[in-house]
Amino acid sequence: MKKKFSLPDFTNAAGPISSIVAILVGLLSGIIILLISNPARALDGFLWIIAGSLMSPKDIGNVLYYATPIIMTGLSVAFAFRTSLFNIGASGQFIMGAYGAVLVGVKLQSLGSFHWIVALLTSIVFGALWALIPGILKAYFNVNEVISFIMTNYIGMYLVNSMVRSTVYHKLTNRSLPVAESANIPKIGFDKIFPGSSVNGGIVIAILISILIYILLNKTTFGFELKACGFNNDASRYAGINAKKNIVISLLIAGALAGMGGGLLYLAGSGKYIYVEDIIAPEGFTGISVALLGMSHPIGTLFAGLFVAYITVGGSYMQLSGFVPEIIDIITAIIIYFAAFSLIIRNVLYKLKTRNAGDKS
Numbered sequence: 430m431k432k433k434f435s436l437p438d439f440t441n442a443a444g445p446i447s448s449i450v451a452i453l454v455g456l457l458s459g460i461i462i463l464l465i466s467n468p469a470r471a472l473d474g475f476l477w478i479i480a481g482s483l484m485s486p487k488d489i490g491n492v493l494y495y496a497t498p499i500i501m502t503g504l505s506v507a508f509a510f511r512t513s514l515f516n517i518g519a520s521g522q523f524i525m526g527a528y529g530a531v532l533v534g535v536k537l538q539s540l541g542s543f544h545w546i547v548a549l550l551t552s553i554v555f556g557a558l559w560a561l562i563p564g565i566l567k568a569y570f571n572v573n574e575v576i577s578f579i580m581t582n583y584i585g586m587y588l589v590n591s592m593v594r595s596t597v598y599h600k601l602t603n604r605s606l607p608v609a610e611s612a613n614i615p616k617i618g619f620d621k622i623f624p625g626s627s628v629n630g631g632i633v634i635a636i637l638i639s640i641l642i643y644i645l646l647n648k649t650t651f652g653f654e655l656k657a658c659g660f661n662n663d664a665s666r667y668a669g670i671n672a673k674k675n676i677v678i679s680l681l682i683a684g685a686l687a688g689m690g691g692g693l694l695y696l697a698g699s700g701k702y703i704y705v706e707d708i709i710a711p712e713g714f715t716g717i718s719v720a721l722l723g724m725s726h727p728i729g730t731l732f733a734g735l736f737v738a739y740i741t742v743g744g745s746y747m748q749l750s751g752f753v754p755e756i757i758d759i760i761t762a763i764i765i766y767f768a769a770f771s772l773i774i775r776n777v778l779y780k781l782k783t784r785n786a787g788d789k790s
Contacts, residue, residue, distance in 0.1 A: 445724070445729065447724075447768065448722055448723070448724060448729065448733070450767070451722065451764050451765075451767035452722075452736070452764055454764070454767050455760050455761070455763040455764030456475075456479075456760065458759075458760065459475065459478060459759070459760040459763075460475050462756060462759060462760075463752065463756070467750075467751055467752065470750045470751050470752070473749075474750040474751075474752045474756075477744065477746040477747045477749065477750060478740055478743045478744050478747065478757070478760070479743065480743065481742065481744065481745070481747075482739045482740075482742040482743040483743075484746070485625075486622065486623045486625075487624065487625035487626045488626075488742055488743075489626070490619060490622070490623025490625070490626025490627070490628040491623075491626045491628065492738045492739050492742050493623070493626075493628040493632040493735075493738070494626060494628040494629075494697065495738040495741060495742060496632065496734045496735045496737070496738035496739075497628075497631045497632050497635045497690070497693050497697075498691070498693055498694040498712045499690070499712055499715045499716055499719050499734045499737060499738065500635040500639065500690075500719065500730065500731055500734035501635055501638070501686050501687065501689050501690030501716075502519045502520075502523055502686070502687050502712050502716025503715075503717075503718075503719030503720045503730040503733060503734050504642055504716075504720075504727060504730050505519045505683045505684070505686035505716060506519055506683070506717050506719075507642075507719075507720040507723060507725040507726065507727060508642060508679070508682055508683045508686060509679060509683040510720060510725040511655070512655045512656060512658060512675070512679040514567070514574055514676065514679060515574060515575050515578075516560070516680065516683045516684075516687075517575055517579060517717065518560065518574075518579070518582055518585075518684075518687075518713070519683075519687040519690075519712075519714075519717070520582045520687075520709045520711070520712070520713025520714060521559055521578070521581045521582040521584070521585030521586065521709075521710075521713070522556040522557075522559045522560050522683075522691075522713070523556065523687045523688065523691040523710045523712050523713045523716075524585055524589050524703070524710045525556055525558075525585050525588075525688060525691070526552035526553065526555045526556035526687060526688025526689060526690065526691035526692050527688075527691030527692065527694065527695045527703060527710070528555065528589045528593065528691075529551040529552045529554065529555030529556075529691075529692070530548045530549060530555075530608075530612075530691060530692035530695050531548075531593075531597055531605050531608055531695050531702075531703055532592075532596060532597055533547055533548040533551045533612065534609055534612030535596075535607075535608055535609065535612075536597070538611065540611070541611060542611065544611040545611065545612050545613060545614050545615070548608070548612045548692060549614070549689065549692045549693070549696060551692070552688045552691050552692025552693075552696075553685045554685075556684045556685050556686070556687050556688015556689065556690075556691065557684040557685040557688060558684070559581060559585055559684055560680045560683055560685075560687070561681055562577065562581060563577035563578050563581060563680060564676060564677040564680035564684075565677060567676055568672075568673040568674075568676040568677050569673060574680070582713070583709070586707065586708070586709050586710075587707075590705045590706075593605050593703050593705055598705070602702075603704060603705050604702040604703060604704045604705065605702045605703040605704075606702075608695070608696060610698070612696055613629070613696055613697065613698035614629045614630050614631050614634075614693065614696050614697060614698070615629065615630050616628075616629045616630065617629070617630040619632075627697055627699035629697055631693035631696075631697060634689075634693065635693065635731070635734075636731065638686070638689070639727045639728060639730065639731040640727070640728075643726075643728055646727065654670050654675055655675050655678070657670060658670060658672045658675045658679075687713065687716070690716070691712075694712070715737065718737065718761060718762075718765045719733045719737055720733075721765050721768045721769050722736070722737070722764060722768045724768075740757055740760065740761070741757055744756065744757030744760075745757075
């Protein structure tokens with residue numbers, strides 16, 4: 430009897446492998462770009478990318494500092510992805526959360542040791558509420574979330590500019606006032622381990638939140654319901670799951686994560702301010718890249734955020750070899766393109782295997 434062909438079950442393992450391959454392809458492309466730009470200094474420039482972030486404890490600390498907000502926006506996008514929603518509005522949620530944190534950080538200085546906690550909680554609430562609008566439109570009016578998120582990104586940017594001017598504006602510098610010292614997240618000893626860097630307890634919060642989101646999605650009934658609605662809305666409704674409620678809750682959580690990212694960045698005591706300018710927060714779009722590279726897995730997103738921050742800090746030293754740091758953006762873009770392509774291939778393999786299993790039965 431002729432044996433029927435079957436695909437091997439490697440779709441789960443393909444996730445991290447494909448991300449690693451995407452990183453290697455991106456770095457290889459970086460070497461080619463450097464060779465074309467300046468063959469004589471290409472090796473030096475590439476070594477800065479690979480090892481520049483390890484030059485000093487300050488550089489390592491700054492990797493953790495830069496990684497913190499993009500891990501949070503990455504988790505925001507990845508969480509929505511897991512429920513089959515595309516949260517392209519993380520930038521708007523991020524800046525709304527940042528404004529909430531700065532507002533409390535400037536105005537409520539009487540809170541004492543609870544100041545930074547209240548400011549961070551406010552950033553979570555502001556981010557969640559800003560994601561609530563597209564969530565309601567999606568759940569109850571079937572408005573495509575991509576369109577509504579793009580709109581709320583721009584509305585959020587201009588709204589925050591207006592609110593900063595009317596509440597926490599420093600007229601001489603065209604930016605927000607500095608938050609009180611009590612509003613800054615504690616360093617918890619990182620200033621001793623990584624002297625001169627801006628890292629603080631925010632990175633610990635980001636790691637704990639990554640673990641918490643993993644547990645929520647994979648170890649709880651609530652997480653199963655959210656993913657079930659994403660996989661098949663009609664089937665989940667037939668099973669008695671309130672799909673509309675879960676869509677709203679999913680985007681509320683995604684918005685809260687992005688808003689917290691804004692709070693963690695602007696409560697770092699690193700001289701970070703909200704400038705009144707017509708530029709959408711880039712951390713939200715970087716979060717999309719981080720989520721794609723991390724295959725929308727909370728722990729994968731955590732490591733992807735650390736990796737992007739690592740090559741960004743290292744790439745800033747390429748100027749010493751005569752290269753512009755924007756080359757890092759090109760390398761990151763190539764990595765993300767290949768990560769997204771590998772995700773498509775993985776989905777195709779999964780469908781082929783599912784169809785093959787159906788034929789056997």
